[in-house]
Amino acid sequence: xxxxxxxxxxxxxxxxxxxxxxxxxxxxxxxxxxxxxxxxxxxxxxxxxxxxxxxxxxxxxxxxxxxxxxxxxxxxxxxxxxxxxxxxxxxxxxxxxxxxxxxxxxxxxxxxxxxxxxxxxxxxxxxxxxxxxxxxxxxxxxxxxxxxxxxxxxxxxxxxxxxxxxxxxxxxxxxxxxxxxxxxxxxxxxxxxxxxxxxxxxxxxxxxxxxxxxxxxxxxxxxxxxxxxxxxxxxxxxxxxxxxxxxxxxxxxxxxxxxxxxxxxxxxxxxxxxxxxxxx
Amino acid sequence: xxxxxxxxxxxxxxxxxxxxxxxxxxxxxxxxxxxxxxxxxxxxxxxxxxxxxxxxxxxxxxxxxxxxxxxxxxxxxxxxxxxxxxxxxxxxxxxxxxxxxxxxxxxxxxxxxxxxxxxxxxxxxxxxxxxxxxxxxxxxxxxxxxxxxxxxxxxxxxxxxxxxxxxxxxxxxxxxxxxxxxxxxxxxxxxxxxxxxxxxxxxxxxxxxxxxxxxxxxxxxxxxxxxxxxxxxxxxxxxxxxxxxxxxxxxxxxxxxxxxx
Amino acid sequence: xxxxxxxxxxxxxxxxxxxxxxxxxxxxxxxxxxxxxxxxxxxxxxxxxxxxxxxxxxxxxxxxxxxxxxxxxxxxxxxxxxxxxxxxxxxxxxxxxxxxxxxxxxxxxxxxxxxxxxxxxxxxxxxxxxxxxxxxxxxxxxxxxxxxxxxxxxxxxxxxxxxxxxxxxxxxxxxxxxxxxxxxxxxxxxxxxxxxxxxxxxxxxxxxxxxxxxxxxxxxxxxxxxxxxxxxxxxxxxxxxxxxxxxxxxxxxxxxxxxxxxxxxxxxxxxxxxxxxxxxxxxxxxxxxxxxxxxxxxxxxxxxxxxxxxxxxxxxxxxxxxxxxxxxxxxxxxxxxxxxxxxxxxxxxxxxxxxxxxxxxxxxx
Numbered sequence: 001x002x003x004x005x006x007x008x009x010x011x012x013x014x015x016x017x018x019x020x021x022x023x024x025x026x027x028x029x030x031x032x033x034x035x036x037x038x039x040x041x042x043x044x045x046x047x048x049x050x051x052x053x054x055x056x057x058x059x060x061x062x063x064x065x066x067x068x069x070x071x072x073x074x075x076x077x078x079x080x081x082x083x084x085x086x087x088x089x090x091x092x093x094x095x096x097x098x099x100x101x102x103x104x105x106x107x108x109x110x111x112x113x114x115x116x117x118x119x120x121x122x123x124x125x126x127x128x129x130x131x132x133x134x135x136x137x138x139x140x141x142x143x144x145x146x147x148x149x150x151x152x153x154x155x156x157x158x159x160x161x162x163x164x165x166x167x168x169x170x171x172x173x174x175x176x177x178x179x180x181x182x183x184x185x186x187x188x189x190x191x192x193x194x195x196x197x198x199x200x201x202x203x204x205x206x207x208x209x210x211x212x213x214x215x216x217x218x219x220x221x222x223x224x225x226x227x228x229x230x231x232x233x234x235x236x237x238x239x240x241x242x243x244x245x246x247x248x249x250x251x252x253x254x255x256x257x258x259x260x261x262x263x264x265x266x267x268x269x270x271x272x273x274x275x276x277x278x279x280x
Numbered sequence: 281x282x283x284x285x286x287x288x289x290x291x292x293x294x295x296x297x298x299x300x301x302x303x304x305x306x307x308x309x310x311x312x313x314x315x316x317x318x319x320x321x322x323x324x325x326x327x328x329x330x331x332x333x334x335x336x337x338x339x340x341x342x343x344x345x346x347x348x349x350x351x352x353x354x355x356x357x358x359x360x361x362x363x364x365x366x367x368x369x370x371x372x373x374x375x376x377x378x379x380x381x382x383x384x385x386x387x388x389x390x391x392x393x394x395x396x397x398x399x400x401x402x403x404x405x406x407x408x409x410x411x412x413x414x415x416x417x418x419x420x421x422x423x424x425x426x427x428x429x430x431x432x433x434x435x436x437x438x439x440x441x442x443x444x445x446x447x448x449x450x451x452x453x454x455x456x457x458x459x460x461x462x463x464x465x466x467x468x469x470x471x472x473x474x475x476x477x478x479x480x481x482x483x484x485x486x487x488x489x490x491x492x493x494x495x496x497x498x499x500x501x502x503x504x505x506x507x508x509x510x511x512x513x514x515x516x517x518x519x520x521x522x523x524x525x526x527x528x529x530x531x532x533x534x535x536x537x538x539x540x541x
Numbered sequence: 542x543x544x545x546x547x548x549x550x551x552x553x554x555x556x557x558x559x560x561x562x563x564x565x566x567x568x569x570x571x572x573x574x575x576x577x578x579x580x581x582x583x584x585x586x587x588x589x590x591x592x593x594x595x596x597x598x599x600x601x602x603x604x605x606x607x608x609x610x611x612x613x614x615x616x617x618x619x620x621x622x623x624x625x626x627x628x629x630x631x632x633x634x635x636x637x638x639x640x641x642x643x644x645x646x647x648x649x650x651x652x653x654x655x656x657x658x659x660x661x662x663x664x665x666x667x668x669x670x671x672x673x674x675x676x677x678x679x680x681x682x683x684x685x686x687x688x689x690x691x692x693x694x695x696x697x698x699x700x701x702x703x704x705x706x707x708x709x710x711x712x713x714x715x716x717x718x719x720x721x722x723x724x725x726x727x728x729x730x731x732x733x734x735x736x737x738x739x740x741x742x743x744x745x746x747x748x749x750x751x752x753x754x755x756x757x758x759x760x761x762x763x764x765x766x767x768x769x770x771x772x773x774x775x776x777x778x779x780x781x782x783x784x785x786x787x788x789x790x791x792x793x794x795x796x797x798x799x800x801x802x803x804x805x806x807x808x809x810x811x812x813x814x815x816x817x818x819x820x821x822x823x824x825x826x827x828x829x830x831x832x833x834x835x836x837x838x839x840x841x842x843x844x845x846x847x848x849x850x851x852x853x854x855x856x857x858x859x860x861x862x863x864x865x866x867x868x869x870x871x872x873x874x875x876x877x878x879x880x881x882x883x884x885x886x887x888x889x890x891x892x893x894x895x896x897x898x899x900x901x902x903x904x905x906x
Contacts, residue, residue, distance in 0.1 A: 004368045004454070005365055005368045005369050007361050007362065007364060008362050008365030008366040008373065010358075011359075011377070011421070012376075014358075014418075015377065019380050019383055019418065021399055023383055023387075025398045026394065026395045056900075056901050056905070059904065060900075060904050082291060085291060085292060088288075096529075097292070098467075100296065100299070101295075101299065103518075103521055103525075104299045104300065104302075104303055105478075105479065106474070106479075106517065107518065108495055108496055108510070108514060109479050109496075110481075111306055111510055111511065114306075114506065115301075115302035115303070115306045118309070119301065119305055121773075121778070123776075123778075153299075157475070161427070161472060162427060164468065165464045165467075166430050200430045203427065203429070206382070206385070206426060207426065210386040211385065213386070214388035214389075216388060216390075221769075224764040224765055224766065225720075225765025225766065228903050228904040230388075233900055234388045234391065235388065236900055238391075238394055238622075239619055239622070240616065240618055240896045241892060241895075241897060242618055243893050243896075244394065247391070247394075251387055251388060254388075255383070255386060258386050259386075316776065317772055318773075319776050397623075401627050404627075486623065486626075488612075489612070489628050490585070490610065491585065491611060491612055493613070497613065498590070500615065501589070501590035501613035501615045502590040502591045502615075506591075506768060507591050
């Protein structure tokens with residue numbers, strides 16, 4: 001099997017050019033002071049001190065992480081059963097369902113978010129539905145609910161796709177074996193199916209959590225500007241105040257924090273795999 | 281078991297309503313006669329007229345679709361092959377690649393975008409269609425790899441060896457044995473890559489030039505007033521997708537019939 | 542075999558990188574050659590999105606036998622970032638303070654006024670503005686003021702006249718206001734209401750304005766919006782909104798309950814103007830384009846489509862006189878010559894400070 005090893009090399013060269021090199025430029029900005037110029041290169045950690053010495057920035061980061069965690073949890077709770085149902089469906093129906101889940105993401109995110117704004121605002125279709133049951137003048141737009149809803153809406157297809165992937169083509173002999181050994185459906189699920197789907201769950205969490213932390217348009221539009229998240233701060237540093245150095249520093253701080261939390265998740269993944277092995 | 285079937289139908293129904301409500305909303309408002317995106321002013325086709333008359337929108341549609349298809353094809357192929365190669369590689373390389381792959385997913389788009397902008401500028405590369413494609417391939421591959429890797433891990437390592445022992449070349453083992461096993465992962469990776477490419481704004485914005493725009497760029501830079509033609513455009517995209525899907529599903533049926541006859 | 546696969550792949554990837562760059566360069570030069578051969582040129586226009594008349598570009602293309610390609614931005618800083626990275630454009634339409642900065646940094650070239658006879662059409666109020674005193678580098682494209690759109694039925698005009706921008710702090714209207722999500726405009730409002738200059742860099746005054754905005758955020762329950770304000774106010778969602786005059790003109794045309802007010806303490810007058818960057822490939826055509834935009838027909842079409850105030854004196858007159866599109870609309874034509882009104886000046890340190898404070902205002906609570 002070592003034959004295939006070399007197939008990874010070209011891509012490693014590619015990421016060095018296309019990902020690592022640009023990231024080094026960002027690193028350079030983070031550790032230098034103003035002056036978008038290589039010639040005025042001056043090393044400093046001032047940008048990092050500035051971030052941590054201000055409660056507001058730390059607060060915003062905490063809030064962003066919290067919203068991303070909530071989003072991820074909701075995506076998981078709704079996404080897992082959905083993926084399970086899809087994976088159980090028969091051939092053609094399965095493909096149709098997967099396409100149904102994916103197609104909405106091919107309409108521009110901003111267009112869909114605008115549609116949500118129209119539906120959520122006072123006088124929109126949702127508030128009209130609620131007024132039928134006696135709740136009048138409900139305004140959901142510009143609330144935390146709207147922000148989380150928007151994020152779940154945007155990211156849940158990724159969760160469903162990832163979990164579906166790991167559930168389909170699962171080795172069903174294991175499930176039969178468990179059933180033969182007298183496990184009921186629930187036990188089979190908890191001890192066999194779920195542990196086997198964990199790699200997909202982890203991928204799904206990665207694909208929801210990472211973009212959710214740094215998302216920018218959704219809090220801006222559905223949160224009405226008050227919901228400043230870390231993505232908004234970074235975007236603002238680059239595009240409004242023009243302080244690339246500070247913007248780069250914030251993004252590096254965020255990267256490190258997320259990397260650490262991902263590392264912990266991966267550890268849990270490994271632990272769970274050992275447990276899954278026991279179930280076998 | 282029956283209870284199961286009912287509850288799963290309810291779940292799917294709920295998800296479909298959730299997913300398609302904004303799309304239906306967009307569809308309805310593409311026929312709105314007023315400029316408002318939230319209030320209905322009567323039926324009209326003016327936004328469709330405006331859309332088809334706008335050469336900007338038509339060329340952006342072309343750019344978006346071709347870039348998405350090319351980026352998806354390239355990144356799916358490269359991503360799958362790399363993931364397979366990586367699963368047999370040394371741990372260091374694996375960890376390095378995985379962590380590096382996380383960067384474009386995790387970084388706010390603006391950071392990736394500025395990094396690439398400065399990078400392309402430093403190299404003096406002319407920006408346009410090719411740079412946009414390169415950037416899309418760059419950020420799509422990690423998604424493909426993330427989708428393929430879980431399947432790879434649950435792959436029986438003896439499978440390929442068995443194929444090799446039976447005299448298959450490594451290439452045959454790859455095509456005939458490994459890739460079919462990875463298919464669900466490859467498909468969902470490709471779908472996600474397509475989505476990412478289709479929807480990307482900030483990275484595309486900063487790596488493009490010479491008048492090459494995609495739909496997202498047009499939508500996001502409508503700073504002075506949202507032009508409802510984007511609703512019309514979205515409806516048209518939806519229509520194209522539906523037609524393609526119906527064709528894909530009907531052609532095999534027709535072929536089957538032909539064979540039977 | 543494995544080597545073969547590896548080699549092919551790396552060759553493919555490297556080739557794609559290099560031929561990619563090569564082909565984009567070569568295709569560019571080929572289009573250039575082609576256009577040179579045909580005698581028709583290409584104008585690269587970098588403009589705000591949805592900021593040009595429906596027919597202006599197609600008419601210009603027809604009349605001059607040229608080809609126009611457009612790119613768009615939605616903030617001056619976005620535009621500046623790309624310009625600084627070396628991207629080439631022939632005509633850009635930045636705002637006042639950004640033009641000041643581009644001039645300072647030597648990124649613009651002087652206009653060839655012999656090619657722009659239509660300069661004579663300019664309205665007096667937009668000639669020779671402070672950021673470019675002799676219109677050496679720039680020609681106005683659209684202009685306007687920042688003010689308050691309010692619902693005549695629910696807001697007492699006397700309150701507005703008494704409090705000016707201070708009405709945004711009047712708890713009588715709590716929960717009924719839209720703030721505009723822009724640090725410069727928000728601080729301008731606070732500074733003006735406190736009686737300071739909108740361009741101040743006095744730390745004490747800025748801190749007072751910061752407190753002013755915090756108070757609005759904490760007591761008034763405002764919603765921070767940008768373009769949504771247009772649609773929402775046209776539908777009467779709230780009673781008071783900070784708005785640009787051109788947007789206000791549209792809102793009023795859609796909803797007769799609304800009116801526009803520019804406070805006595807003064808406000809910001811802004812002006813987006815056409816400029817030609819130093820690295821423009823086709824400056825000659827750029828001058829011709831600027832001249833064309835100043836013509837009556839193009840200026841009329843622009844103002845008609847976008848709804849912002851034209852720099853063309855005749856267009857302004859026709860739009861606002863009896864029978865014109867904005868005859869009884871007191872938001873369309875911004876006031877000019879009022880000595881408390883100010884144009885923003887460029888100050889990088891100030892910009893960064895305000896932008897950070899603004900994030901803090903919004904993130905507070």
